[in-house]
Amino acid sequence: MPHISFRTAGESHGPALVALIEGVPAGLPLVAADIDAQLARRQQGYGRGRRMRIESDRAEFLSGVRAGETLGSPVAMLIRNRDWANWEAIMDPAARPEDDTPEGRKRQVTRVRPGHADLTGLIKFDRDDARDILERASARETTARVAAGAVARRLLAEFGVRVGSHLSHLGGIDATAPLTLPEDLNAAADESQLRCLDPVAEAAMIARIDGAMQAGDTLGGICEVVVTGLPVGLGAHVSWDRKLDGRLAQAICSIPAVKGVEMGAGFAAARSPGSAVHDAIEPAPGSARTGNVRRRTNRAGGLEGGMTTGEPLVLRVAMKPIATLMRPLGTVDTRTGAPADAAAERSDVTAVPAMGVIAEAMVALVLADAFAEKFGGDSLAEMRRNHDGYLARVAERLG
Ligand code: EPS
Numbered sequence: 001m002p003h004i005s006f007r008t009a010g011e012s013h014g015p016a017l018v019a020l021i022e023g024v025p026a027g028l029p030l031v032a033a034d035i036d037a038q039l040a041r042r043q044q045g046y047g048r049g050r051r052m053r054i055e056s057d058r059a060e061f062l063s064g065v066r067a068g069e070t071l072g073s074p075v076a077m078l079i080r081n082r083d084w085a086n087w088e089a090i091m092d093p094a095a096r097p098e099d100d101t102p103e104g105r106k107r108q109v110t111r112v113r114p115g116h117a118d119l120t121g122l123i124k125f126d127r128d129d130a131r132d133i134l135e136r137a138s139a140r141e142t143t144a145r146v147a148a149g150a151v152a153r154r155l156l157a158e159f160g161v162r163v164g165s166h167l168s169h170l171g172g173i174d175a176t177a178p179l180t181l182p183e184d185l186n187a188a189a190d191e192s193q194l195r196c197l198d199p200v201a202e203a204a205m206i207a208r209i210d211g212a213m214q215a216g217d218t219l220g221g222i223c224e225v226v227v228t229g230l231p232v233g234l235g236a237h238v239s240w241d242r243k244l245d246g247r248l249a250q251a252i253c254s255i256p257a258v259k260g261v262e263m264g265a266g267f268a269a270a271r272s273p274g275s276a277v278h279d280a281i282e283p284a285p286g287s288a289r290t291g292n293v294r295r296r297t298n299r300a301g302g303l304e305g306g307m308t309t310g311e312p313l314v315l316r317v318a319m320k321p322i323a324t325l326m327r328p329l330g331t332v333d334t335r336t337g338a339p340a341d342a343a344a345e346r347s348d349v350t351a352v353p354a355m356g357v358i359a360e361a362m363v364a365l366v367l368a369d370a371f372a373e374k375f376g377g378d379s380l381a382e383m384r385r386n387h388d389g390y391l392a393r394v395a396e397r398l399g
Contacts, residue, residue, distance in 0.1 A: 004155075004371075005369065006022070007019075010081075013083055014091050017141065021074070021148045026071055027070065027381060030070050031068055032060070038149065047351070051083065057079050061076070062078055079143055090105065112334055113331065115320070116134060119332075121134075121137060139256040146358060150361070152368035156368055158384070159371070161367065162184075163226075163360045164227075165224060165225045170208070170219060170220075170352055171205065173208060175198035178197060181226060193206065212349050216328075218321040218324070220318070220319045230308045230312075230313060231310060235306045243305075244303060244308060248363060257321075260318040261315055263301045269299065278299070279295035279296060282294055288391045288395035289394075291397065292394070294311075324343075371387075
């Protein structure tokens with residue numbers, strides 16, 4: 001059982017989204033502004049559709065927080081959908097008299113979109129209207145993940161852990177990141193409309209997004225997540241489900257439209273000899289957090305044997321293009337079985353910049369769980385004592 005776990009609930013055009021995070025120790029300072037700042041970051045990004053002009057996401061605490069501190073009880077948060085006002089008749093939980101026609105409720109989706117959950121969800125859950133599937137499969141759900149992730153991020157910050165990301169590829173265009181990433185990665189990336197650190201590449205990406213929009217097409221891309229300040233020894237080599245790389249991969253690949261994750265050198269490591277892949281180790285007395293050693297390189301991306309090394313954790317996350325195309329692909333109308341053009345609902349051209357923020361949230365949630373697993377504690381003070389005691393012992397070795 002995880003030590004810190006979370007759930008979300010809510011449909012894209014329903015009244016609200018809910019995030020529930022359990023296992024957070026008592027005494028963690030937490031205010032709604034901590035959550036809202038992350039929600040606002042997720043709403044940014046060139047290439048989003050009109051929906052982002054309707055929403056202005058804010059979290060309301062329903063439980064688990066009192067006088068600006070966590071209580072150790074489940075933290076529940078509500079994020080209202082402003083678009084609900086326009087969808088009440090379509091999404092009403094109760095049946096309505098006007099639904100009582102042969103066609104049923106309005107705005108049904110039966111021209112299912114290739115690449116979306118529409119068709120397989122409709123078959124599996126035995127529904128007639130793909131809206132019953134797409135409302136939950138919508139990436140709107142990631143708002144609640146970012147809210148839960150903001151709590152995890154707040155906990156990690158108490159221990160000097162910082163989770164950031166930047167966009168490294170969009171729609172066929174690579175960005176060149178600076179050799180040394182900025183100390184405050186998110187402050188730098190959030191300055192850019194695409195969260196990209198290469199202004200020349202960014203200009204080309206924006207032109208490509210405009211082109212895709214004109215063509216009724218969509219674009220995917222890649223974000224790199226970087227975590228600094230982690231102690232050596234989160235996760236464990238002893239069993240498959242305690243290995244941190246596996247836990248991170250599961251969490252990352254659960255993000256809508258994410259198709260791959262690389263850790264450190266990732267796929268490139270498979271093409272090089274071991275001498276050009278593994279990171280030589282050298283003494284570094286006084287660096288307890290990394291075990292009083294340092295790696296000359298960090299091709300492992302901060303993970304060895306399913307455990308953190310204390311070097312920066314580096315993951316690259318690949319997102320496919322959004323499935324809703326304004327110039328749609330061929331499909332089948334599930335009402336008639338006849339060939340048709342897929343439904344073209346309002347959507348984004350690209351959401352890769354937002355995906356980076358969502359990946360940060362998922363990584364923060366996995367790391368907070370690994371922190372609670374390693375250090376335990378019902379209160380933040382107890383977790384801190386356990387953390388400091390562990391690092392004091394590490395400091396004695398190779399010191
Ligand atoms: C989405 C479709 C669009 C996006 C949505 C994800 O929403 P709508 O159908 O209302 O235009 O804007 O993303 C969000 C609402 C969000 O908050 O990120 C989809 O089908 O996945």
